[in-house]
Structure formats: structure tokens, C-alpha cells
Amino acid sequence: MLAPYFNLADIEAGCDEAGRGCLAGPVFAAAVILPKDFAHPLLNDSKLMSEKNRDFLQPIIEAEAIAWAVGTVGPVEIDEINILNASFLAMHRAIDQLKTRPTSLLIDGNRFNKYPDIAHHCIVKGDSKYLSIAAASVLAKTYRDRYMKKIAGENPGYDWHSNKGYPTKAHRKAIALLGTTDHHRKSFRLLASDS
Secondary structure: OOOOOOOOOOOOOEEEEEEEOEEEOOOEEEEEEEOOOOOOOOOOOHHOHHHHHHHHHHHHHHOOOOOOEEEEEEHHHHHHHHHHHHHHHHHHHHHHOOOOOOOOEEEEEEOOOOOOOOEEEEEOOHHHHHHHHHHHHHHHHHHHHHHHHHHHHHOOOOOOHHHHOOOHHHHHHHHHHOOOOOEEOOOOOOOOOOO
16 A cells, blocks of 8 residues: 655655656656545566556656656766766756645665755655655656657667567567667667676
8 A cells, every 4th residue: 555645745746757867868757746635556677567547647647746857868978977967957857847736855875966955865665655756656647658659769779669669578579680870879788798
């Protein structure tokens, strides 16, 4: 059972990212402020949900959230600042867009670059513990998956419509055969034989 809040007195925004381990595409992050009484039986860590259930929940989260936003950091920036900092920056960009300013941030994971003037709590496996982080994980994942399917059509051969840019054998084989695209993260180990 996911908890509805960390601290009842705070306006909490749950934050999570999607696409950190991918070889291609941006990292996406979402920030979500839910009502304290929000509940939905399907909501869980997005990695544990089917694509169908994530897609079903996305508009429900957006309609019922007090505020929500999605931020991205593209491959060039990822290569410049590294994927960990890019994940934090994507979260910051999502928080920047929130229509309601939170008083506390619930961050999925064990590290975070502090957001100015807002307290934060890092929570390992937070997307399976708190509803707001789980909601953020769903939005980050659905928006990223949709983006990868869109660019898959413009970049045939890499199987992004199914692997979403993750390092599958088929994806690495395509890189070896076709080379890289502007969407690939050049600082990542793109080929299995790279050292």
C-alpha cells in the first residue's frame, strides 16, 4: 500500500525520472502534487505496471493532481553534464513549471541536487512507497515512451518503438550496423565491445 504523503502539513511534490539507463533519447522527469486524499488501485511504481495501465492512469493523474509538470534533458546536455546530473536537472525543470509551489519535494532515489528554497527528502524505491512519486514515475515514463515511439518513425532500424532506447541486443546491433544518430548519448557505452 503506497503512502498518501510523507508529512501531512507540507505541499509535497513527488519527483521521478525515466530513461536514465537508455542509450538514446532524453531523460524525462515529472513532478506531481496530489491531493492528500488521492487514491487509485492501479497506481504503483511505473516499472511494475503494464503500458496499458500507465497510459490509462496518465490522464487521471493529470486531471486530479493539484499540479503536475514534465521536464527533459536531451542527449547533448546528458553528454556534457553526465546522466546523474541530467536526471536532477530534468526534475528541476519539471518543478520550475509547477503551477502550485511545493513546500517539500519527495525524490525517488538516494541523491539530489538541492532545488532553491524547497526542502527535499530522498527516498530509495520511493516510487513503490509514495503515491506522488509513483504518479511522477507514470508521467515521466508515458511521456518518454511516447517521444521514443515518435522518433522511432524518423529513425528506422533501431527498434525504438519497442526498446524505447534501452540497451537491448537489437539496439546495440543496429548501432554497430547503422552507426549513431543525433539522439544517441555519445558518452555512453553504445556497443557491447566498447571498453
